[in-house]
Amino acid sequence: MKKKLLFIISLVLLHFVHAQEKLITRTAKVTFESKTDTEAFSAKNTQVASILISDTKTIAFNALLKSFRFEKALMEEHFNEKYVNSETYPSAKFKGRIIENIDLNKVGMYDVSIQGKMNFHGVEQSIKTVAKVIVNDDHTINITSNFKMNLDTYQIRIPAIVKEKISEDIVVTVNAHYKKSK
Numbered sequence: 001m002k003k004k005l006l007f008i009i010s011l012v013l014l015h016f017v018h019a020q021e022k023l024i025t026r027t028a029k030v031t032f033e034s035k036t037d038t039e040a041f042s043a044k045n046t047q048v049a050s051i052l053i054s055d056t057k058t059i060a061f062n063a064l065l066k067s068f069r070f071e072k073a074l075m076e077e078h079f080n081e082k083y084v085n086s087e088t089y090p091s092a093k094f095k096g097r098i099i100e101n102i103d104l105n106k107v108g109m110y111d112v113s114i115q116g117k118m119n120f121h122g123v124e125q126s127i128k129t130v131a132k133v134i135v136n137d138d139h140t141i142n143i144t145s146n147f148k149m150n151l152d153t154y155q156i157r158i159p160a161i162v163k164e165k166i167s168e169d170i171v172v173t174v175n176a177h178y179k180k181s182k
Contacts, residue, residue, distance in 0.1 A: 021105075023052045023141055023178035030063050031173045032149075039165040041075060043068040052141060052178050054105060057098035059114065059143070061174070064091050083156055084121055092120040094127075102133070104141060109134050114145065121154045131174075141178045146171065 028048035034041055048063040065086040070076040080086040096116015098104075115128040131145035148169045151158065158166050 021054045022181045028176035033171045034167040060095040
């Protein structure tokens with residue numbers, strides 16, 4: 001709860017520190033998928049908070065790990081208690097920027113690269129991914145991206161008994177619809 005409050009305070013402070021246009025969402029969707037020869041599963045979180053500062057093309061995400069929903073309740077329990085330790089590490093965070101020199105106020109569709117730092121399970125790693133940015137007529141912005149996260153990189157240990165059922169590389173999909181902050 002403290003981390004969520006700190007994130008909200010950070011968003012408020014960003015508002016006062018910069019006179020730049022900010023777009024926000026509290027309903028970004030993050031899904032992840034694991035697929036092996038023996039099993040496939042996915043989880044979805046539709047309560048991800050994110051901010052996009054159009055002038056600097058800075059983007060930040062905060063996904064509470066307990067908000068990921070699985071098809072089976074037991075998978076959700078194991079995810080939170082045994083793998084990501086969501087009591088100790090309650091959220092996954094990303095902060096970065098769009099590398100290309102695009103005008104986020106100009107209607108259009110753009111293929112971009114996003115580079116930044118991912119903090120997950122207490123481990124911070126630099127990542128770079130491609131994304132599709134759509135600037136809409138109503139001045140909202142949609143961003144979608146797919147990338148892989150290696151469990152070993154983030155020190156997620158999978159017990160030998162289920163190692164064949166969980167992929168070492170998890171496919172992550174992000175969909176965010178931003179509106180101007182008020």
